[in-house]
Amino acid sequence: MIFGAFFCLLASNCKESESSTENWKNTPSPATNQQASEHPSQLNDTPKKSSPEPNVGDSSGKNTPVRFLAYNLKNYLTMRRYIAGETVYKEKPRNEIDALIDIISTANPDILGLCEIGKYADLTDLQNRLAAAGVKLPHAHRVHGSDQTRALALLSRYPIIKTNSPKQTDYIIEGVPFSISRGILDATVELPSRTIRLLGVHFKSKRPSQEADQALMRRNESLLMRQHIKDIMASEPETQLLAYGDFNDTKNSKSVSSIRGRSNSNSHMKIIELLDARGESWTHHWKLEDIYSRIDFVMTNPKLAPHINKKESKLLDPKNWEVASDHRPMLVIIE
Numbered sequence: 001m002i003f004g005a006f007f008c009l010l011a012s013n014c015k016e017s018e019s020s021t022e023n024w025k026n027t028p029s030p031a032t033n034q035q036a037s038e039h040p041s042q043l044n045d046t047p048k049k050s051s052p053e054p055n056v057g058d059s060s061g062k063n064t065p066v067r068f069l070a071y072n073l074k075n076y077l078t079m080r081r082y083i084a085g086e087t088v089y090k091e092k093p094r095n096e097i098d099a100l101i102d103i104i105s106t107a108n109p110d111i112l113g114l115c116e117i118g119k120y121a122d123l124t125d126l127q128n129r130l131a132a133a134g135v136k137l138p139h140a141h142r143v144h145g146s147d148q149t150r151a152l153a154l155l156s157r158y159p160i161i162k163t164n165s166p167k168q169t170d171y172i173i174e175g176v177p178f179s180i181s182r183g184i185l186d187a188t189v190e191l192p193s194r195t196i197r198l199l200g201v202h203f204k205s206k207r208p209s210q211e212a213d214q215a216l217m218r219r220n221e222s223l224l225m226r227q228h229i230k231d232i233m234a235s236e237p238e239t240q241l242l243a244y245g246d247f248n249d250t251k252n253s254k255s256v257s258s259i260r261g262r263s264n265s266n267s268h269m270k271i272i273e274l275l276d277a278r279g280e281s282w283t284h285h286w287k288l289e290d291i292y293s294r295i296d297f298v299m300t301n302p303k304l305a306p307h308i309n310k311k312e313s314k315l316l317d318p319k320n321w322e323v324a325s326d327h328r329p330m331l332v333i334i335e
Contacts, residue, residue, distance in 0.1 A: 062193045065309060066158075066334040069109035070244040070298055072202070072284075073100060074325035076126060077118025077149065091122075097129070099324035105133040107316060107331055111189060112137055112155040115182070115202040115246045115327075123153050130155070143200075145169065145183035152185040152200045152245070161195070162188040166228040171220040173212040180221045184228060194240060196304060196334065197232065201225055201245040203255060215255075218248060222255035229259070233267040233301065240304035242334075243269055246284075246296050246327065259299065269299035272308060274330050276317040283315065284327050298332050309333035 078091045104112065112130075117123050123142055130137060137155035141163055144151035154160065164186040170179045185200035204217040225243075232239055249255045251271065261268050275281050283296035300308055312333040321328050 064192060065312070066110045066191050067108060068111045068113065068242070068244075068298075068332045068334060069104065069107050069329050070113040070200075070296065070332070071104070071329040072115040072246045072296060072325060072327035073117060073126075074327065075116055075118075075150070076100070076114075077116070077122050079118075079149065096324055099320045100126075101129050101133050102320065103316065103318050103324055103329060104130060105135050106318065107329060108135060109137075109331070110157045111198070113185075113198065113200050113244050114153040114155070115200070116150045117142070117153045118149065118151065123151075123155075127155060139189075141185065141187045143183045143185040145181050146179040147181040150182060150202065152182055152202055154185060154187050154189075154198060154200060156187075156189050158192075159190045160187050161190045164188075166224060167231060168224055168227060171224065173216055173220065176211060178212065178217065178220070180224055181217075184225060186228070191334070193335075194307065196240045196242055199225070199229070199241065199243040201243070201247065203246070203248045205248050215249075218253075218255040219258065222247075222258040226258050226261060229261070229269065229301075230267045233265075237266055238303060239301070240307070241269070241301040242298065242304055242332075243300075244296075244298040244330070244332075248295050250293060250295060251297075256297065266302060269301055270305055272298045272300060272310065272313060272332055274298070274313055274315040274332075276315045276328070278317070280317075281315060282328075283330065285322065287326065296327055296330060298330050304334075307335050309335050 074092075074096070076092050076097070078089065080087055081090050081093075083090065083093075114126075117126065120142060123140060127137060127140060137157050139156040139158065139160045140153065141160050142151055142153040143165075166184050166186070169183065170177060172178070181204055182202040186197070188195060188197045201221070203221045204214055206214055208214055209217065229241065229243070232241065243259065247256050247259070259269055260271070273281070281294050282292040283294050285292050314331055316329045316331055
């Protein structure tokens with residue numbers, strides 16, 4: 001069903017320059033059919049891959065749980081920032097980066113799903129800093145949508161054996177074409193004991209848009225994501241699927257509910273309930289309004305759900321979390 005909008009075959013010209021990350025735009029730019037047909041590969045940047053690091057204490061690795069961490073990094077990129085009362089064009093502050101590296105290295109993930117990374121150079125910088133801290137994630141995949149400033153990325157210790165893109169990434173609201181702003185990351189990773197397919201998203205923020213209602217934009221993005229999940233399970237019904245990211249909406253919102261789908265279908269996505277040490281589940285602090293809310297989620301389909309260690313999976317709450325980001329990272333253990 002189509003809710004408040006019609007999908008159209010349009011896509012954004014997402015070609016990047018080699019210069020530093022450009023300033024963020026609140027709304028995506030309309031797309032064209034010509035751009036979609038000429039430049040489909042420009043939505044993805046996949047760095048060169050190397051061999052995975054060996055498992056420690058298990059020669060086969062098959063009995064080693066896999067640690068997946070989903071994290072919105074809060075602008076790991078170059079942008080206009082307000083520092084000491086002045087506006088400067090600058091990368092993420094060093095104290096914030098140091099806090100991120102400390103948090104991620106302590107969590108020691110095998111796979112890291114990221115929101116709000118900048119250009120490929122920013123991803124490489126993060127990758128190198130993590131390696132220096134003892135977390136070697138040599139396999140990488142990066143995707144952006146019409147917003148070329150904030151991208152999605154996946155870093156993995158295990159090989160990324162395949163990447164895909166949704167058939168449809170565009171929609172129309174009241175006659176105006178839009179393209180999903182941060183894209184949909186789709187990567188298949190070969191683990192020691194199984195193969196999983198990961199879908200990363202970062203939906204439209206709650207910031208008002210002059211072009212369309214921000215809630216309706218998220219709703220349309222979620223419908224694109226739901227259709228992509230249905231397409232995957234229709235063509236490959238044995239797929240073990242993990243969806244994650246910053247949905248910018250709460251659990252019972254229309255956009256999050258759209259992703260989950262019908263509970264009796266093979267494409268149903270179930271939210272993994274994650275709590276911190278105090279039993280709290282909020283993932284984001286909106287400092288301007290002083291609102292704590294759960295807008296980040298990790299979901300699994302029925303094929304992967306039995307292999308999630310729910311007891312050990314949790315929401316991380318390090319003391320320096322708000323120095324690093326306005327989001328808290330989500331740790332999921334896959335067995």
